[in-house]
Amino acid sequence: MEKHEYTDDYQDKTLYIPGPTEVRDDVLEAMSQPMFGHRMDQMTDLYTTIVEDTKTFLETDNDIIILTASGTEFWETSTLNLVDEHMLCTTCGSFGERHANVADRLGKNVDRLEYEWGNAVKPADVREALESSTVEYDVVTCVMNESSTGVRNPIEEIGDVVAEYPDTYFVVDAVSCLGGDYIDIEKHNIDVIFTSSQKAFAMPPGLAICAVSDDAYERELENDSASWYGGFQRCLDYYDRKGQTHSTPAIPVMLAYRKQMKYMLEEGHDTRDQRHREMAEYTRSWAREHFEMFPEDGYESRTVACIENTQDIDVAATIDAVSEKYDMAFSNGYGSTLGETTFRIGHMGEHDIESIKMLTDAIEDVANL
Ligand SMILES: Cc1ncc(COP(=O)(O)O)c(C=O)c1O
Numbered sequence: 564m565e566k567h568e569y570t571d572d573y574q575d576k577t578l579y580i581p582g583p584t585e586v587r588d589d590v591l592e593a594m595s596q597p598m599f600g601h602r603m604d605q606m607t608d609l610y611t612t613i614v615e616d617t618k619t620f621l622e623t624d625n626d627i628i629i630l631t632a633s634g635t636e637f638w639e640t641s642t643l644n645l646v647d648e649h650m651l652c653t654t655c656g657s658f659g660e661r662h663a664n665v666a667d668r669l670g671k672n673v674d675r676l677e678y679e680w681g682n683a684v685k686p687a688d689v690r691e692a693l694e695s696s697t698v699e700y701d702v703v704t705c706v707m708n709e710s711s712t713g714v715r716n717p718i719e720e721i722g723d724v725v726a727e728y729p730d731t732y733f734v735v736d737a738v739s740c741l742g743g744d745y746i747d748i749e750k751h752n753i754d755v756i757f758t759s760s761q762k763a764f765a766m767p768p769g770l771a772i773c774a775v776s777d778d779a780y781e782r783e784l785e786n787d788s789a790s791w792y793g794g795f796q797r798c799l800d801y802y803d804r805k806g807q808t809h810s811t812p813a814i815p816v817m818l819a820y821r822k823q824m825k826y827m828l829e830e831g832h833d834t835r836d837q838r839h840r841e842m843a844e845y846t847r848s849w850a851r852e853h854f855e856m857f858p859e860d861g862y863e864s865r866t867v868a869c870i871e872n873t874q875d876i877d878v879a880a881t882i883d884a885v886s887e888k889y890d891m892a893f894s895n896g897y898g899s900t901l902g903e904t905t906f907r908i909g910h911m912g913e914h915d916i917e918s919i920k921m922l923t924d925a926i927e928d929v930a931n932l
């Protein structure tokens with residue numbers, strides 16, 4: 564690839580893509596502070612504040628790790644930390660498949676419970692896979708919100724099934740929904756659940772957030788091949804002893820995190836969930852008026868609408884025209900399979916129905932709907 568010189572004069576676009584999403588101005592400004600050292604008391608104040616506030620927001624007693632990484636890190640880390648040999652990966656789209664692929668590459672024996680794209684993972688099938696298996700799975704994985712297809716999997720019921728297998732850990736990729744879609748982590752036996760800062764938390768990218776159960780922490784202690792950088796033990800013991808991270812974190816993003824998490828606490832997990840449901844309902848009913856929804860009925864995401872292009876509009880041209888005329892960015896469908904046959908609207912983070920309506924009005928105008 565040739566160099567494309569970065570300049571200082573790009574036009575701002577309002578982001579309706581499935582992340583990164585819009586970040587409040589004062590949250591962005593929080594990053595412009597003089598640097599301080601990651602072993603100073605100021606760092607202990609910052610890191611303990613964001614960790615404890617996140618626990619409060621998620622209403623969990625599980626331990627929280629906030630790592631300088633993107634969410635992808637926790638596919639690798641959770642596999643290294645928890646899996647000796649066998650794992651069951653449920654897949655219904657690109658991200659679930661990528662999680663399984665990471666585990667393949669780490670040399671684990673991966674069985675897949677696969678669904679056609681657009682369909683959701685069914686708890687009864689997970690039960691059947693666990694009951695009929697001749698091996699004991701160390702981990703079952705599931706993506707809570709499959710961003711490539713806009714499917715929201717029934718994580719709660721799947722967690723209840725995995726709970727019947729006490730030696731099997733339940734790992735949930737909630738990257739494109741946590742913070743915008745309520746989940747009771749402990750009630751549904753979720754040992755590991757993670758997200759990235761740039762999605763429904765509405766922060767700049769650069770941090771990955773993970774809640775770890777006591778059982779998962781204990782399990783990692785027995786595992787020789789556990790991750791160094793993302794080792795639960797290393798991260799959490801460092802927190803317990805020093806209230807800091809084991810290596811130098813992205814301090815500016817943590818400053819933004821602190822500011823935004825206060826807004827999230829003010830709004831509350833439940834109310835934020837309700838606002839996201841309303842945005843999802845609005846987007847769905849708009850989509851059904853003009854197109855169709857791509858996901859199986861009843862399993863539509865609360866943060867990313869994947870809309871089937873039943874009118875055969877030119878998706879790429881519509882995205883360009885909306886960007887040009889309205890300075891708004893939304894997404895085409897995922898990859899070569901869904902690229903033109905679907906398109907996606909990220910209704911997450913700090914958006915509300917009014918701001919989503921501005922986008923749908925713009926699409927109507929440009930595509931002559
Ligand atoms: C469901 C899901 N999992 C994982 C990822 C990877 O996250 P990141 O790009 O923060 O590593 C994404 C990114 O969009 C995602 O949507």
